[in-house]
Amino acid sequence: MFSNISKSLLCCTNAIGPNRALAYALTKCPVFLEPPLSQCRNYHEVTGDIVCPNMVRGIDHLRDPRLNKGLAFTLEERQALGIHGLLAAKFKTQEEQLDICRISIDRYEDNLNKYLYLVELQDRNEKLFFRLLSENVEKYLPIVYTPTVGLACQRFGLIYRRPRGLFITINDKGHVFNILKNWPEPDVRAIVFTDGERILGLGDLGAYGMGIPVGKLSLYTALAGIKPHQCLPITLDVGTDNQDLLEDPLYIGLRQRRVRGKEYDEFIDEFMEACVQRYGQNTLLQFEDFALGNAGRLLAKYRNKYCTFNDDIQGTASVAVAGLMAAIRVTKRKLSENIYFFLGAGSAANGIANLTVAAMVAEGLTKEQAQDRVYMFDVDGLLSTRREGGVPEHAKAFGKNIAPEKSFEACIAKIKPSCLIGCSTVGGAFNENVLRQMAQNIERPVIFALSNPTSKAECTAQDAYNFTDGRCIFASGSPFPPVQYDGKEFHTGQGNNSYIFPGIALGVIATATHHIPETMFLTAARTLANYVSESDLALGRIYPSLSEVKEVSLAIAIEVAKMAYDEGLASVYPEPKDLSKHVSSMMYSFHYESSMPVVWDWKPEEKFNVRPVQPVPKNI
Numbered sequence: 113m114f115s116n117i118s119k120s121l122l123c124c125t126n127a128i129g130p131n132r133a134l135a136y137a138l139t140k141c142p143v144f145l146e147p148p149l150s151q152c153r154n155y156h157e158v159t160g161d162i163v164c165p166n167m168v169r170g171i172d173h174l175r176d177p178r179l180n181k182g183l184a185f186t187l188e189e190r191q192a193l194g195i196h197g198l199l200a201a202k203f204k205t206q207e208e209q210l211d212i213c214r215i216s217i218d219r220y221e222d223n224l225n226k227y228l229y230l231v232e233l234q235d236r237n238e239k240l241f242f243r244l245l246s247e248n249v250e251k252y253l254p255i256v257y258t259p260t261v262g263l264a265c266q267r268f269g270l271i272y273r274r275p276r277g278l279f280i281t282i283n284d285k286g287h288v289f290n291i292l293k294n295w296p297e298p299d300v301r302a303i304v305f306t307d308g309e310r311i312l313g314l315g316d317l318g319a320y321g322m323g324i325p326v327g328k329l330s331l332y333t334a335l336a337g338i339k340p341h342q343c344l345p346i347t348l349d350v351g352t353d354n355q356d357l358l359e360d361p362l363y364i365g366l367r368q369r370r371v372r373g374k375e376y377d378e379f380i381d382e383f384m385e386a387c388v389q390r391y392g393q394n395t396l397l398q399f400e401d402f403a404l405g406n407a408g409r410l411l412a413k414y415r416n417k418y419c420t421f422n423d424d425i426q427g428t429a430s431v432a433v434a435g436l437m438a439a440i441r442v443t444k445r446k447l448s449e450n451i452y453f454f455l456g457a458g459s460a461a462n463g464i465a466n467l468t469v470a471a472m473v474a475e476g477l478t479k480e481q482a483q484d485r486v487y488m489f490d491v492d493g494l495l496s497t498r499r500e501g502g503v504p505e506h507a508k509a510f511g512k513n514i515a516p517e518k519s520f521e522a523c524i525a526k527i528k529p530s531c532l533i534g535c536s537t538v539g540g541a542f543n544e545n546v547l548r549q550m551a552q553n554i555e556r557p558v559i560f561a562l563s564n565p566t567s568k569a570e571c572t573a574q575d576a577y578n579f580t581d582g583r584c585i586f587a588s589g590s591p592f593p594p595v596q597y598d599g600k601e602f603h604t605g606q607g608n609n610s611y612i613f614p615g616i617a618l619g620v621i622a623t624a625t626h627h628i629p630e631t632m633f634l635t636a637a638r639t640l641a642n643y644v645s646e647s648d649l650a651l652g653r654i655y656p657s658l659s660e661v662k663e664v665s666l667a668i669a670i671e672v673a674k675m676a677y678d679e680g681l682a683s684v685y686p687e688p689k690d691l692s693k694h695v696s697s698m699m700y701s702f703h704y705e706s707s708m709p710v711v712w713d714w715k716p717e718e719k720f721n722v723r724p725v726q727p728v729p730k731n732i
């Protein structure tokens with residue numbers, strides 16, 4: 113029937129909608145005149161529409177969030193797409209639309225309602241959503257991300273409207289690849305997935321945890337410009353051991369206890385394999401919010417086989433080490449001169465501790481000397497090799513051959529740490545006594561309350577200042593309002609992995625890196641720390657302001673890309689001459705593009721030397 117060129121031209125026409133679009137194209141593009149459209153099978157003689165089943169119709173430009181521009185469609189676009197009259201007469205700029213969004217969100221007092229507004233905006237007009245988020249990071253990050261996303265996960269059964277992302281359950285074992293094939297996007301580059309067992313510091317939320325991969329991937333786009341269609345959020349639903357959820361009539365996941373052991377491991381194996389089978393071996397696979405029993409174990413199992421990392425272990429470690437690197441500019445103590453004391457000995461604590469050790473080794477200590485400077489305290493007390501039950505396997509490197517101690521405060525008095533790092537999910541654990549003790553031990557104590565969301569933070573920013581006579585250097589995983597102390601205002605920083613993972617992901621995707629070594633996280637930490645200015649430090653902040661996080665993400669991506677080539681990890685060849693230009697060229701545009709058909713002013717037949725279009729036989 114039609115030559116391929118003509119078919120593609122027809123598709124092109126279809127893509128902008130029927131009828132008027134076609135008329136528009138026909139008047140401008142002579143190639144369309146051959147063969148007569150009336151002989152196309154999908155051409156409707158009366159209406160002049162092309163009724164192709166795969167066709168994107170004009171109305172789809174209003175319904176599909178990727179295409180929708182709302183009142184920003186121009187008159188020309190409205191006419192060409194056949195949507196003139198379906199929109200109010202007003203033509204708006206994207207800037208005017210952003211103003212309306214801001215006014216609309218401000219009308220809600222409750223953060224969960226703000227979250228719902230933003231979810232709905234993402235479902236309606238994707239570019240508007242991402243531009244709003246990327247230009248107002250400080251204001252809206254706490255809504256689409258920590259802490260509000262935690263609340264959204266807890267209420268997920270109530271707020272669940274349109275599906276976003278894939279739910280793959282243990283019952284799909286043996287068919288995971290087929291489920292992945294149902295995802296409509298063919299060009300996925302990054303998958304963030306959780307099994308919902310340790311959602312922030314909130315524990316096992318099962319399938320309600322879906323809010324987390326969705327939120328993380330929103331930051332991939334808003335902060336690092338990774339294209340939304342290249343991102344896939346997934347929840348692996350293997351059940352939940354949260355009794356409240358098992359009894360919750362609104363629960364949307366599998367109503368059964370968690371599957372563990374061999375069956376779970378086989379399921380994760382199958383999932384990892386299916387992802388690369390479907391999307392290619394360089395697909396970035398980000399583990400998110402897995403519980404202690406699986407997080408470190410699975411990272412060790414897969415880190416050299418896949419392009420993968422665990423954000424809670426490695427992303428959190430990187431941001432914390434960046435904070436420590438910036439803090440030493442204030443304390444004037446080298447990293448290797450500090451004593452680190454962790455409350456919590458789980459995956460985040462061990463990730464931070466290991467990367468801190470690597471940073472101390474870079475300063476000249478041996479690994480053993482560096483490990484000696486790190487202490488940990490878990491539910492059973494100080495990690496002492498002499499305690500009953502010994503030191504858990506995953507934290508063996510940090511067990512000390514000293515007398516067991518069950519009192520946290522007594523440990524602080526005895527060990528006299530200079531850096532106190534909270535990864536415990538025990539809200540308020542750094543109480544007045546603990547903080548006063550820290551201030552007594554050292555002139556400028558470093559206090560990190562990293563557990564999320566806010567309710568789980570080990571102390572508030574204000575308490576940290578109040579109880580250390582304003583001498584602490586503070587960071588938290590979730591945001592805190594400015595601190596008032598001694599007539600001054602301080603803006604403490606957010607030591608959250610959102611400074612790290614978007615940049616790492618962009619660098620990895622841009623170079624199609626096949627593995628992510630630990631050293632990449634140290635590089636990311638150094639890059640982030642270099643962004644901290646003297647004025648940040650004067651404000652009490654050991655991280656750059658959130659309004660700079662996009663710049664930071666790009667800088668991290670470029671450093672990661674350099675490293676990928678230096679270490680032979682990249683798969684994009686030939687190596688781009690200008691890496692920073694290459695990385696930037698991969699990024700998403702938050703601005704609307706024209707929806708007008710591309711009109712060709714040359715004859716493809718001539719250019720490609722293809723056979724001229726044959727007349728279509730009658731009655732086919």
Ligand SMILES: O=C([O-])CC(=O)C(=O)O
Pocket residue numbers: 258311312313401423424563564589608609
């Ligand atoms: O999501 C966040 O805010 C940081 C994080 O990875 C976690 O707490 O699990």
Ligand SMILES: [Mg+2]
Pocket residue numbers: 312400401423424
């Ligand atoms: Mg996490």
